[in-house]
Amino acid sequence: MDTLQRLTAILDRHMPADGIAASPIPGITLYRASSPTMPMPVVYAPTLCVIAQGRKQVMLGATAYVYDPAKYLVASVDMAVTGAVVEATPAQPYLSLSLDLDMAQLGDLALHYPVHEEEADGPATGLALGDADPDVLDAVLRLMGLMDTPRDIDALAPLITREILYRLLTGTGACNSMVRQMAQANSRLNQIAKAIVWLRANYNGACRIDDIADIAGMSRSTFHAHFKAVTSMTPLEFRSRLRLQEARRLMVSEAMDAAGAGFRVGYESPSQFSRDYVRMFGLPPAKDAVQLRKSGELRAS
Template sequence: MEEVLRELIGIAGRHAHGRRTKTAIPRVTIGRSEVATPPLPELCQPTALFVLQGTKTVLIGDRTLRYGAGSYFIYAVETPATSQLLEASSARPYTAIAFALDVGLIAALIIDHKPAVDGDGFVTNRADDELLDAWRRMLRLLDRPTEIPVLAPMLEREIAFRLLQGPQGAKLRQLAHADGRLSQIRRATAWIRAHYNEPIDVTELAELAHMSNASFHRHFKAATAMSPMQYQKQVRLLQARHLLIAEPGSAMRVAFAVGYESASQFSREYARHFGLPPARDAARLLAKGEAATLEID
């Protein structure tokens, strides 16, 4: 494993440009940092994240993921989270590969796939030799870009298959099936993100997910580690931060724009989540040039 990780780190380092690099391989992104970071709130997309070097924690609701070299986690639902790089330096930069999930590809693979055992949805796992070898062959294509159109789709299929065979494969099966519980919960989370500034009716969300209220609460918490109200609050705060940076101005205006009825409540919750009051946080990000690194889509 160590030899494969060293090669992957070397390839990723040659092709990384900044903290986040979209590569020439579709759905493959490289993350790299030479410095540790404070906690950074973000919205995680359906992705398999592989950490090659360094350590990282991700807080999702009331659960904490801990990454080390050679570990991965599958984000099956768009989820507000707070990540922090704990170990990163110029000598040993934090390095990771993100693989955006293609639900259609996964659904096609499931036809011939033997179901895996469902386990804890909020733990990282060590990548096995077969998965690491598939990733090595995939990243080698960055040094041979003319081969990407032919070989990348085959390797993407193999990586998806290896993930289905692994300990987090159950999440992928649920995501790919239209009537799977993760697919149903994604309908509700999509509605919340699209209507984040509107009041939530949990009964209507449960109906959208084709579940009873009790079943919806249970499965929503299992998928996101938070309640629908907590999910909405984190989405509102992330959107507020982007509005404050894109259109600097009144925090009160932004508070009402994202659905708060009380500007003082907004300021308290914003400061609790981001560490500074709204105006000071936006000014700090703009002054340090970090605004462009914030992503929510």
């Protein structure tokens, strides 16, 4: 049985029902779907996404990132994207996992095992695909195998997770290059990441571009160009997406009405909230929330 078959067997065993579940291994989330899913807006934290079986498409703006067991995906910063499982059947369900990327560990590894990386002239992107590296897959398999021996998780999971980060940091290819940029405190990518962290914490308040550019340590024009290259959105578009996704969650998960959800996330005008909501999700807020509660899509995306 090869690496992917063994990984599929482990995920199938520990994720018997469709949905999303935290694993007993810190930083690991498991996913399963027995059929293709509707495109759903989500926010990716810095993460490594590995598929054992099936195929997924992630849209960043107008760019599609399609990956399967032959490729993995890395998100370098908190990314507002739209994701959908595009290949899955009851006999061969979509099975995948995500590993949160510990930026402190990445920085520490970069200091101990420096790999010279000239920052590209053009702005970095926030997502990258990499060919499935046998060394990375082998480490992922060993990490997931710890679910069968939970007594070993505390001792061994941190060591294997560090090995995965090391492989991502020192490998070759665009994906690995992006990971090295993530590990450099003064890289443009990290400067944009600081601005995104601020936006996520303050999305429901006032937002002056000059202030956010100062947080990133860039001029307004440079910040705008790099932010859009990383996220495929302007800072204000990014903030709007964060607001609308949180409003959607409040209506579905906490049964809040549309007016209350819009006000909670920073909208002063209910009509503006409704217009923006329809533009993003295709339905008025209340109608969309009712459909999502019935389907369970928001919880299973």
